[in-house]
Amino acid sequence: MKSKQLGCIADDYTGATDLSSMLVRTGRRVIQCFGVPDSDQRVGIEEADAVVVALKSRSIDSEQAVKLSLAALEFLQSWGADRFFFKYCSTFDSTEHGNIGQVADGLADELGAESLLFCPGFPENGRTVHCGHLFVDGVPLSESGMRNHPLNPMRDSNLVRVLQAQTPHRVGWRSPRELTGDGEPSRWIVDAVDDDDLRAATDLASEHMLLTGGSAVAGYWADAIGVRRSVSPPDLEPPGSEPPAGSTRPCVILAGSCSEATREQAALFEKKHPALHLVVADSATPESLAEDALRWCSEHWSRSEQGSQPLLISSGSCPQAVEAARQRWGDREAAARTESVFASIATGLRDRGVRRMIIAGGETSGTVVGALGVTAVRIGREIAPGVPWVTSIGDTTMSLALKSGNFGGPRFFFDAMESAP
Numbered sequence: 001m002k003s004k005q006l007g008c009i010a011d012d013y014t015g016a017t018d019l020s021s022m023l024v025r026t027g028r029r030v031i032q033c034f035g036v037p038d039s040d041q042r043v044g045i046e047e048a049d050a051v052v053v054a055l056k057s058r059s060i061d062s063e064q065a066v067k068l069s070l071a072a073l074e075f076l077q078s079w080g081a082d083r084f085f086f087k088y089c090s091t092f093d094s095t096e097h098g099n100i101g102q103v104a105d106g107l108a109d110e111l112g113a114e115s116l117l118f119c120p121g122f123p124e125n126g127r128t129v130h131c132g133h134l135f136v137d138g139v140p141l142s143e144s145g146m147r148n149h150p151l152n153p154m155r156d157s158n159l160v161r162v163l164q165a166q167t168p169h170r171v172g173w174r175s176p177r178e179l180t181g182d183g184e185p186s187r188w189i190v191d192a193v194d195d196d197d198l199r200a201a202t203d204l205a206s207e208h209m210l211l212t213g214g215s216a217v218a219g220y221w222a223d224a225i226g227v228r229r230s231v232s233p234p235d236l237e238p239p240g241s242e243p244p245a246g247s248t249r250p251c252v253i254l255a256g257s258c259s260e261a262t263r264e265q266a267a268l269f270e271k272k273h274p275a276l277h278l279v280v281a282d283s284a285t286p287e288s289l290a291e292d293a294l295r296w297c298s299e300h301w302s303r304s305e306q307g308s309q310p311l312l313i314s315s316g317s318c319p320q321a322v323e324a325a326r327q328r329w330g331d332r333e334a335a336a337r338t339e340s341v342f343a344s345i346a347t348g349l350r351d352r353g354v355r356r357m358i359i360a361g362g363e364t365s366g367t368v369v370g371a372l373g374v375t376a377v378r379i380g381r382e383i384a385p386g387v388p389w390v391t392s393i394g395d396t397t398m399s400l401a402l403k404s405g406n407f408g409g410p411r412f413f414f415d416a417m418e419s420a421p
């Protein structure tokens with residue numbers, strides 16, 4: 001049987017690195033592109049076993065999301081992909097209007113796929129699905145922190161109901177081991193309480209052209225369908241784990257995430273290392289906040305031996321400060337100002353010789369990656385489940401760790417620093 005090449009479409013940037021990392025775990029050489037590359041752009045995909053196109057489509061209008069996803073599909077087909085995976089969040093993040101269902105339908109129509117499985121479960125990170133209902137660390141999704149997510153509040157744990165609102169096709173749920181439910185739905189939410197369930201789910205999809213889900217099921221599916229494997233784990237360090245050239249500075253953490261997990265990680269890190277809390281509610285412009293932050297970094301480095309002091313800059317550590325910024329500027333403007341500060345800090349750090357950054361938060365990662373002009377990355381060493389180091393492909397080599405807000409244990413920032421290329 002000819003080995004397959006896997007083309008993946010992810011609906012946000014940190015979700016994409018999560019997926020890429022899971023595929024690397026299984027010995028696949030993965031290249032991740034941010035956005036759909038132009039035809040003349042060289043992104044190093046010739047040698048890849050899997051290519052992941054990261055979009056920022058999770059919270060946008062569903063028509064636009066379908067259009068972007070179909071453009072990504074066309075690019076992946078032109079690369080040579082013959083099987084396809086659509087990655088969304090393991091907490092099924094979507095708005096009232098979509099768009100997981102619409103994007104999945106758009107891709108399925110284009111590929112002529114009739115039956116579609118939805119496998120968001122990520123048991124290793126505490127996201128399980130039972131009788132079609134999603135749980136986060138044993139708590140129903142609708143009672144978890146996701147209830148209050150600023151962009152995609154998830155207030156219904158019943159994924160059959162959530163997905164049914166996003167597709168005209170009939171939705172049911174099924175255990176990966178036996179057919180349940182009545183009638184003949186063509187869209188199935190698949191239960192997964194552990195990795196054996198995910199493995200069993202991929203047997204159901206072994207003849208499918210398209211599978212949809214969280215990152216955890218993807219590696220098992222790649223095995224089940226025979227995706228090419230060019231690296232043999234664990235013998236070989238994945239490409240992208242070499243130190244970036246031209247690095248003269250230590251690692252800096254940019255934490256724009258307001259999630260509980262990131263707050264805990266930042267609080268622990270600050271006990272040992274200097275931290276700067278951005279005060280977005282101030283009347284200062286984003287540019288001057290960024291200049292102050294860059295000056296703060298330089299001062300620390302000039303005082304520390306060989307300029308080796310690791311630093312943290314955060315905006316979301318204190319809920320009252322976030323609330324104050326939102327009160328002053330409104331939700332959207334406060335977020336835009338914060339992102340603009342991080343974008344300027346990131347480019348300023350790069351200009352000062354920083355080649356390693358840890359970014360916490362999906363939106364924040366998207367902004368920083370865009371500001372740095374990073375268009376594609378190789379996937380390196382895993383720091384925590386779903387969070388790898390990645391190395392940019394292009395003129396200036398940067399090593400980045402892009403962390404979904406809720407991922408990683410309390411010591412994540414220490415672990416990331418210790419494993420930095």
Ligand SMILES: Nc1ncnc2c1ncn2[C@@H]1O[C@H](COP(=O)(O)OP(=O)(O)OP(=O)(O)O)[C@@H](O)[C@H]1O
Pocket residue numbers: 014256257258259280315316321322323325326334335336338339360361362363364365403404405406
């Ligand atoms: N002090 C602040 N005031 C207002 N908005 C802020 C503040 N700090 C962060 N934000 C904004 O909150 C949003 C946080 O989203 P982001 O996706 O980066 O993190 P997250 O939601 O925790 O992560 P994920 O999406 O990966 O779960 C960003 O738009 C960020 O700019």
Ligand SMILES: O=C(O)[C@@H](O)C(=O)CO
Pocket residue numbers: 012014015016018019088089090091122214215362386404405
């Ligand atoms: O699936 C997940 O939980 C993550 O990759 C993600 O998408 C978080 O936003």
